[in-house]
Amino acid sequence: MIYSCMKYSLAENHSGTRYKVPPLHHIIPRIHLLSYLKKRKDRKVFLIVGRAGQGKSALAADFLTRNRLQYTWLNLTGEERDPKLLLECIVRGLTGKILGKNSSPAQPPLLGTVLNIIQEQTEGDHFIVFDNFQRVKSSREIGEQVEQLIALLPDRLHLIILSREYPHLSLTKLRIVRDLVELRSDDLAFTEEEIHTLMQSQCQINLNRAQMTGITGVCEDWVTAFISLIELLDSRPQSERNHLIERFIEQRKLPALDAFIEEEVFNPLSEIEKAVLTRLAGYNSIQALLATRLIGEDGVTVLKKLIERNILLRWVDESLTIFSFHPIFATFLVEKFQALPANEQTELHRRAAFYFQDYGDRDEAIHYFILSGEYGKARDIFQEIAEDSLEQHKYDKIHELL
Known part of the structure; x- marks a missing residue:
């Protein structure tokens, strides 16, 4: 049986789904990851960071369920950028009650009070899960609140943070004392053995x-x-x-992946971010100089921020500022590019052609001059290559170009 990593139902303003755990029917047990977590289940903080659809929530829920561990699961919606609301949500998840409903909103619950309530309401080890932590990552107040929570957690209380982006939290001390478990996208990826097993057992x-x-x-x-x-x-x-x-x-x-990328990755982006990604579609790798030529220096800044947010984009060589799209995301973006007005596509191809010509990549320059309709320029470069190849007796190069 297999599980889908597609987004599970979240009604963001409905308290009944704020605490909803992802469904665990039809799941692929990640045996080696589950074993890794089980051996470290006494640690204070678990941080699982991966892009959308990487199976973070399903893995955490499977780990908690298989080991019969007590937990409070909180799906963050973005509303919890207010620290007092975050504390209210934790207590409500445990007790079903609104903390301090007889008191003024100007008197938020103290963290110590919340920790006392957690200890009163639970027995043995208890795990607090913050799912979709990237939705509150930008809040400095939340970062400070969570750091305080980590510092004050009693030994039997544990925190699991699931996020698409690496949180702005000070975790150095936890690493030093070996009280932190970290998993990232590379760790969550299927091994070849898992892929072979799945293909054999399912297909x-x-x-x-x-x-x-x-x-x-x-x-x-x-x-x-x-x-x-x-x-x-x-x-x-x-x-x-x-x-x-x-x-x-x-x-x-695949149609299912197109739908997932549209809903989970592309639609949440700003219009500027969408425009930047769409106009860079079709390149196997993107150097900062090429991106600047096509979309301006601000576009490169946008790309760097998107990499930090774990979008389907990665560094090929950070020292040389070379980016690359995930292959499936690249295909998705090419279709977005093809929906641009024809004159805009032509202008982007023309800019790319001149860029490659300026930097000596004559093959790519020919390709983009042809796409932009600049056949005369493509012919001139072809003629240069042909003459050079004849002089050097590189007849295969002429055949390749033809």
């Missing part, structure tokens, strides 16, 4: 080396991409499955 397919290389090359470390592919294969006849794998490797897309 009755034994992947050959080329298929494994192709699938991992397209999905990289994104758990939802693997699961979406497996769910598609599982729903189709055995005779079609190898063909579907080859098509997925070639096209680098």
